[in-house]
Amino acid sequence: MSQFQKKVELVRSEVIARDVVRLTLNAPEIAAAALPGQFVMIQIAPGKDPLLRRPFSIHQTSSEGTLQILFKVVGRGTELLAHAKVGEQLSLIGPLGKGFVLGEPGNACLVGGGMGIAPMLFLASRFQQLAKQGSAPKVILGARNRDELAPLIGDFKNLGLEVLAATDDGSLGHHGLVTDVLKKINLSPDFTVYSCGPRPMMAAIHHLCLKENIRCQVSVETVMACGMGACLGCAVPLKAGGYAHACSDGPVFEAGELLWSL
């Protein structure tokens, strides 16, 4: 496994929706080595405050060597990063962690909620590369409203994928949760669900999959200091007791291995 620490150039910064930003970075080594579900650690600013890097799942890579991240401004770190200027050099470490275990594209169902959609685009594009004629993965995406969801759905459509949408306010697609949509499409047990999103969403998907005997992989989000298994700060409680570490054992886990009733 190869990991890199690189100064990379920010080549594009897009405001996708209110407080939602997508950065494109020229990071050929990291992009080439990256697998869907893996992440990068980004130094927000030079100097000592904020001190720690922030983890971001890899949203998309290109054969030209670029790598994208997608995030919502939620605190000081993301606020600073949202204002990074095109041409600026950012320090990246990656690719880190264990990604999704890919099964048959035709038996895959991707469920992304909110910023959990970020790693789903990378996963969808990898599935499309693997897919034979007529064996595309199913995609269900949810967000608060049309403004947040519509631009992201566009990226999946560009891959030639159909997207089932759900919004909290009903402004696009199903009025309600992605779980409702997942329930409605009645997946057979030979499917695998790949999910990333808010914890209650992933818990609901896990329980649904458990009932229907469907394999489910989730990508979890935690605070992290190092991202490489040294600080042990990113503990994720396990069903069997004890903890795994999101950075090195994950961030993708079999949903059944995690403790959901916290």
Place this chain on the structure above:
Amino acid sequence: MEPVKVKNDEVDLRVTIGSLELQNPVMTASGTFGYAREFEDFVNLHRLGAVVVKGISLAPRVGNPPPRIVETACGMLNAIGLENVGVDRFISEKMPYLSALGIPVFVNILGDSVEEYSRIAERLAQVEGVAAIEVNISCPNVKKGGVAFGADPKMAAAVTAAVKQSCQVPVIVKLSPNVTDVTLMAKAVQEAGADAVSLINTLIGMAIDLRSRRPRLANIIGGLSGPAIKPVALRMVYQVAQVVTIPIIGIGGITTAEDAMEFMLAGASAVQVGTANFVNPRASEDVVDGIAAYVREQQLGSVRDLIGALRVG
């Protein structure tokens, strides 16, 4: 006149800790560098003075519930809860890689009784590649109502003497800063036979989320580390240097070679890079490079010229 060009390896960076000669004074701090392998893609591990590995207890420990870490101004709080694989798995799973590195491996140990410290030291004493033992005395003594060993000179001395008796390798005692007078602890462990002291461990702190009115760590309190604690650490190293004759290893917020050399001026013979490894996994090697460059530029005979060379008055 052209400055004399000296190659990196011609600069004398050697320092001694007890009976050990290190190729340079830069180590990694326990708990910030895993078991070294995690950093092999980023650091030329062979260039470090020593590697200090994650603290080991007799039995594995699962650690605290999350959240375990929180960022603070120029630093971070952690309450990992001493999660580790236990001494047996450390020896069977981690030591083969570490001993093959060919650099000194210092094993940090922890326990909740004097006997536990002795038993770990005994186990490690038989393992090839363990160059020294660093004793974390910031743990609570379960038999004495949970008071930290490092908060009481008698208990600190008892642990030190017990570990010394259990092994032949140099014993470094890592001092806690959460005491009224760190020099009392330093003197006590020196008298008990410590070959060196390392300081400081983290400062106990706390962070609160106003919105939820909850502590930011599940453990409520945790250890503060990072650049924020450097002035406190420098002060303590300076004070300890006035009262002990054994070598001091300086720790606390070291991010750059400049930081490291300030600790040496204050009296440290060597340093440990800690939290900086999280931000810049290459930090320890960068510090080696920076010290080498300084020694060369200043035309010092050796890096040892810096130890305790603070100009006061």
